[in-house]
Amino acid sequence: MVTKTQLMAGIVLIVLLLMIVHRLLPDEKKKIRRQFDRLSEAVEKEADEAPLATAMKGRAIAELLTNPCELTGLPSLEGQYSSREAAMIASGLRNYFTTLSLSFYDLSITLVDPQTATVTLTAQLSGQGRGGREAKEVREVDCTLHKVENTWLFNTCSVVEVMEK
Numbered sequence: 747m748v749t750k751t752q753l754m755a756g757i758v759l760i761v762l763l764l765m766i767v768h769r770l771l772p773d774e775k776k777k778i779r780r781q782f783d784r785l786s787e788a789v790e791k792e793a794d795e796a797p798l799a800t801a802m803k804g805r806a807i808a809e810l811l812t813n814p815c816e817l818t819g820l821p822s823l824e825g826q827y828s829s830r831e832a833a834m835i836a837s838g839l840r841n842y843f844t845t846l847s848l849s850f851y852d853l854s855i856t857l858v859d860p861q862t863a864t865v866t867l868t869a870q871l872s873g874q875g876r877g878g879r880e881a882k883e884v885r886e887v888d889c890t891l892h893k894v895e896n897t898w899l900f901n902t903c904s905v906v907e908v909m910e911k
């Protein structure tokens with residue numbers, strides 16, 4: 747026969763296990779934030795970046811995008827692209843800079859359904875051009891991500907407005 751002590755110990759053990767599992771398994775919003783971190787890492791460029799690193803970062807960008815994906819709000823780049831085309835465009839833009847960083851702030855994540863999320867954020871792109879000119883752009887951006895094979899991928903990104911200094 748099970749005693750009260752054994753029953754309480756069992757309940758405490760189950761609660762502890764649930765807490766551990768909840769702590770270790772990232773929720774969907776954490777997974778989405780991690781994708782923004784990965785995008786930031788893939789866009790980042792150091793002055794001494796090797797050609798192989800450049801190619802690997804281009805591939806990393808493509809792996810973060812749905813196929814097709816869409817960019818709006820920047821007239822010169824607006825359109826729908828395959829993930830490979832978008833990565834090639836991003837790699838081409840990276841080549842204009844000797845150093846480059848992309849940071850994301852104030853992420854507001856909404857899970858529309860289990861497979862779709864919308865994110866409104868502030869993005870800051872900073873770098874030094876090949877001619878030595880400093881660049882710093884801050885924009886508000888709306889993104890839609892889709893969950894494909896248990897991975898959140900960027901589907902659309904829309905530049906909303908130019909942020910004032």
